[in-house]
Amino acid sequence: MQVNENKEFQPLIVAFCCNWCSYAGADLSGTNRLNYPTNVKIIRVPCSCRVNPMFILRAFQKGADGVILCGCHPGDCHYTSGNYFTRRRMTLLFSMLDFLGIERDRTRVEWVSAAEGAKFAATMNEFTEAVKKLGPNRRLEDLRCRKQ
Amino acid sequence: MQEAIISKAKQLLADGTVNRVIGWKKGEFAYDITPAIFESAEEIDADFVYDDFTSANVSKYLVKESKKEGKVLAFLKPCDTYSLNQLTKEHRVKRENIYVVGIPSDGKLDAEKIKAKGITGITGVEKDGDTLKISTIYGEETMPVAEAMSNKCLSCKSKKHVTYDELIGEDGEVIDSNRFGMVEELENMTSQERYDFWRNELSKCIRCNACRNVCPACTCENCVFDNPDSGVQNKAAADSFEENMFHIIRAFHVAGRCTDCGECSRVCPQNIPLHLLNRKFIKDINSLYGEYQAGADTTSRAPLNDYTQDDCEASIVHERGVE
Numbered sequence: 001m002q003v004n005e006n007k008e009f010q011p012l013i014v015a016f017c018c019n020w021c022s023y024a025g026a027d028l029s030g031t032n033r034l035n036y037p038t039n040v041k042i043i044r045v046p047c048s049c050r051v052n053p054m055f056i057l058r059a060f061q062k063g064a065d066g067v068i069l070c071g072c073h074p075g076d077c078h079y080t081s082g083n084y085f086t087r088r089r090m091t092l093l094f095s096m097l098d099f100l101g102i103e104r105d106r107t108r109v110e111w112v113s114a115a116e117g118a119k120f121a122a123t124m125n126e127f128t129e130a131v132k133k134l135g136p137n138r139r140l141e142d143l144r145c146r147k148q
Numbered sequence: 149m150q151e152a153i154i155s156k157a158k159q160l161l162a163d164g165t166v167n168r169v170i171g172w173k174k175g176e177f178a179y180d181i182t183p184a185i186f187e188s189a190e191e192i193d194a195d196f197v198y199d200d201f202t203s204a205n206v207s208k209y210l211v212k213e214s215k216k217e218g219k220v221l222a223f224l225k226p227c228d229t230y231s232l233n234q235l236t237k238e239h240r241v242k243r244e245n246i247y248v249v250g251i252p253s254d255g256k257l258d259a260e261k262i263k264a265k266g267i268t269g270i271t272g273v274e275k276d277g278d279t280l281k282i283s284t285i286y287g288e289e290t291m292p293v294a295e296a297m298s299n300k301c302l303s304c305k306s307k308k309h310v311t312y313d314e315l316i317g318e319d320g321e322v323i324d325s326n327r328f329g330m331v332e333e334l335e336n337m338t339s340q341e342r343y344d345f346w347r348n349e350l351s352k353c354i355r356c357n358a359c360r361n362v363c364p365a366c367t368c369e370n371c372v373f374d375n376p377d378s379g380v381q382n383k384a385a386a387d388s389f390e391e392n393m394f395h396i397i398r399a400f401h402v403a404g405r406c407t408d409c410g411e412c413s414r415v416c417p418q419n420i421p422l423h424l425l426n427r428k429f430i431k432d433i434n435s436l437y438g439e440y441q442a443g444a445d446t447t448s449r450a451p452l453n454d455y456t457q458d459d460c461e462a463s464i465v466h467e468r469g470v471e
Contacts, residue, residue: 053400054372057393074457084455087462092403092432092452094465096396099334099428101343109462139343142389 011065011131013040015124016055018048020078021113022070028117036124040068047071048109049082053093056107060140063147066106066131070120073111083111102140105130149251150198152316153223156249157196158189160221166247167218170209172202178272179259183209198223200273203256203298205411207231208364214242222246225253226320227300229309230407230443231364236311237446238405240367243311250312252320258298260419265291300410300423303327310444327408328431331424350391352418355384359412359422365402365442372397399425404433404451407443436460 017023023044029036045051048071059067069090071083090109098104108127112120157169173184173195181199183206186192205228213220224232229250235241254275262270262282269285273296280296282289294302305327307320334342360366360373372378373394385391399406399422408430412422433440433451437459440451 054393054397057396061389061393081455084457084459085452087459088437088452088455091436091460091462091464092429093396093400094462095432096400096425096428098339098465099342099425100346100392100396101339101341103339104466140389140392142387144387 009132009135011039011128011134011136012063013037013066013068013124013128013131014059014064015040015042016045016048016051016067016069017042017112018050018071018078018083019044019046021072021076021111022048022120024114025070025112025116025120028114029121030117032117034117034121036121037128039128040124047077047079047082048086049077049079049089051086051090053089056093057140060106060137061142062145063137063141065134065137066108066127068108068110068123068127070110070112070123073113076113097140103134105134106137106140149317150196153198153249153251154192154196156314156316157186157192157221157223160247160249161189161192165219166221168213169196169221169223170206170213171196171198171223172204172206173197177259178270179257179262185209185213198251200257200275201259203258203300203414205231205362205364205409207235208362208367210241210246211235211367214245216245219245219247221249223249223251224309224312225251226307226309227253227304227407227409229311230306230441231409232443233311233446234405234407234443235364235367237443238367248312248314250309250315250319252307252317253301255293255297255301255304257293257296258414261296261298262291265295267291298410298414299421300414303329303410305408305441311446328427330421331427331431334424334428346392347388349420350395351388352420353385353391353394354418355390355394356417358415358417360398362411362415363398363402363406364409364411365405365407366398368401372401395422395425398422399429402426403429404440404453405442406430407441436464 048069051069056067071086074083077083094107110123160166169186172181174197175182179201181201183204206222207228236243267282267289272283274281275293278293279290280293303325306322308322309319406426410423437451
């Protein structure tokens with residue numbers, strides 16, 4: 001018997017959040033009782049620049065349908081310049097994913113400060129909707145990791 | 149040209165400037181030439197060769213060779229000097245232990261392209277203007293040189309030696325050869341078409357790692373793909389994801405350091421156009437962060453080790469091109 005036949009597709013979103021801004025922003029959106037989808041799983045990183053391109057690919061491999069990277073606004077990095085490097089790195093990586101035909105809306109970089117709880121919630125709502133429209137990640141998935 | 153190179157090699161060996169030479173030696177057939185190290189004039193006389201099939205870039209061997217005792221002589225074509233310059237910049241070679249003799253190159257040939265014309269049993273080739281005279285065991289054949297030219301030479305970026313201690317022949321100029329043509333063509337396709345194109349190409353990958361091993365920019369002593377815990381250790385890809393990942397990461401790790409020497413595609417036994425991935429990065433870097441040619445000098449900062457406060461945001465990828 002198929003139970004979840006009419007169930008709407010629920011994407012799995014992985015959000016890499018930097019410890020100093022975005023993670024605190026997520027915290028603030030929680031204490032402000034703002035809603036954002038439960039599809040979003042947050043992974044805390046010391047700085048957005050800790051995120052290696054491999055992390056993004058690994059997230060897709062392990063079943064993510066969308067990956068979002070949040071960090072401090074340019075100029076506000078706790079380590080002075082980490083997010084500037086992130087910005088170049090991710091621009092090139094996303095451009096390459098696009099070049100290989102992976103849907104470009106599955107990846108995003110967003111700058112969220114510790115005071116922007118509302119922005120965090122809004123970004124996550126919007127991103128989840130965008131990924132939901134794309135449907136499950138098929139172009140960059142690992143069949144061995146697919147949950148039956 | 150071969151005579152001039154051989155006499156130069158022997159002269160430098162004889163006067164003690166160097167104690168060994170990196171060059172090329174004949175293989176079993178006229179066209180399977182491999183890089184080799186020669187330590188004496190006798191060895192050079194016996195095996196040394198420089199002709200239209202010596203396309204291998206010997207710069208990468210210098211990483212290891214330059215750390216040994218004494219000086220090593222390397223014959224570098226213009227494109228190879230970019231690779232050496234990049235390695236010098238990254239402190240991967242001891243430049244003072246290398247004696248570079250720049251040699252001209254008018255484009256190397258791809259034996260596979262000749263064989264594709266049904267010409268087999270090749271014993272030698274000779275360029276005569278625009279026609280290529282091929283001697284085979286079945287007799288003489290001819291074909292246009294341009295059709296036999298290897299892909300990496302068809303989109304040659306420079307005939308200029310960026311580093312050398314001595315030159316044989318004349319130095320050339322940087323040339324504009326529309327090398328991003330194919331990348332642009334792909335960019336103008338739809339996302340589905342691009343996906344199909346790359347699936348078709350990358351699914352041929354047998355993970356022989358030749359592209360990684362030959363790449364003069366890939367000089368990490370411990371490669372991420374050799375890590376037994378990575379789950380992507382040397383083995384055939386079990387899933388399309390692994391094929392994508394290997395090639396994205398391979399190209400990303402040399403982004404901003406790749407001199408576009410084209411060795412990755414040349415050695416690929418499956419003929420995957422891997423240089424397109426590297427060129428895509430080069431094109432993006434050029435258009436987003438300013439023109440940059442890796443290996444052109446030894447002082448400038450690599451684009452990925454650098455930033456400006458008003459770099460574009462990653463969302464630029466969403467704003468341009470075809471969906």
